[in-house]
Amino acid sequence: MNQIYAPWRIEWVERDRDPIDGCPFCVLPERGDDVDARIVARGEHNFVLLNNAPYNPGHAMVIPYDHVAEWGALADDVMLEHGRLKAATIAALEGSSGPDGVNTGMNLGGSAAGGSIDDHIHTHVIPRWDGDTNFMPVVSDTTVIVEAVDRTYEHLHAAFGDLEAAVTVPPIEGDDADAADHTAGAVRLSF
Numbered sequence: 365m366n367q368i369y370a371p372w373r374i375e376w377v378e379r380d381r382d383p384i385d386g387c388p389f390c391v392l393p394e395r396g397d398d399v400d401a402r403i404v405a406r407g408e409h410n411f412v413l414l415n416n417a418p419y420n421p422g423h424a425m426v427i428p429y430d431h432v433a434e435w436g437a438l439a440d441d442v443m444l445e446h447g448r449l450k451a452a453t454i455a456a457l458e459g460s461s462g463p464d465g466v467n468t469g470m471n472l473g474g475s476a477a478g479g480s481i482d483d484h485i486h487t488h489v490i491p492r493w494d495g496d497t498n499f500m501p502v503v504s505d506t507t508v509i510v511e512a513v514d515r516t517y518e519h520l521h522a523a524f525g526d527l528e529a530a531v532t533v534p535p536i537e538g539d540d541a542d543a544a545d546h547t548a549g550a551v552r553l554s555f
């Protein structure tokens with residue numbers, strides 16, 4: 365009998381420095397350093413965040429800027445772009461790491477659905493390989509995971525930049541990015 369498959373139980377884990385006060389999905393896009401925040405791409409209404417505790421390398425989340433708990437609460441243009449950005453994320457994963465398949469899904473309704481951030485909706489996009497296994501127990505050392513996420517960010521950033529929807533592809537500069545530019549680092553997409 366197969367186990368119920370829920371790779372998105374760990375949604376987002378705070379790193380030690382820069383503790384977040386409030387909703388991470390609201391705070392991170394306003395930080396002014398998308399590379400440090402692990403925001404790899406941005407649309408007009410949604411952004412793509414790499415998971416700090418990935419199920420697999422490339423585990424990303426598509427997130428609206430609006431802090432809403434219900435999928436149906438999104439305006440039509442936000443929802444449409446959410447779907448477009450999800451498709452772009454799948455395309456970027458295929459371009460960067462060539463997975464055998466992709467899981468995508470949402471946890472709605474909090475702990476019963478497996479989510480830990482249940483008041484700001486987000487869609488998980490997780491690359492899968494034949495015979496893969498949960499990345500976290502395999503690579504359980506935090507430093508290794510952070511370095512792995514850094515490399516994933518670079519590869520995925522390049523792959524988003526190759527998409528037709530990419531309109532701005534800033535260099536990856538990290539900590540010294542201009543704090544006045546809230547989009548510093550992330551690939552800007554327009555659909």
Ligand SMILES: [Zn+2]
Pocket residue numbers: 387388389390391430431432483484
């Ligand atoms: Zn929020």
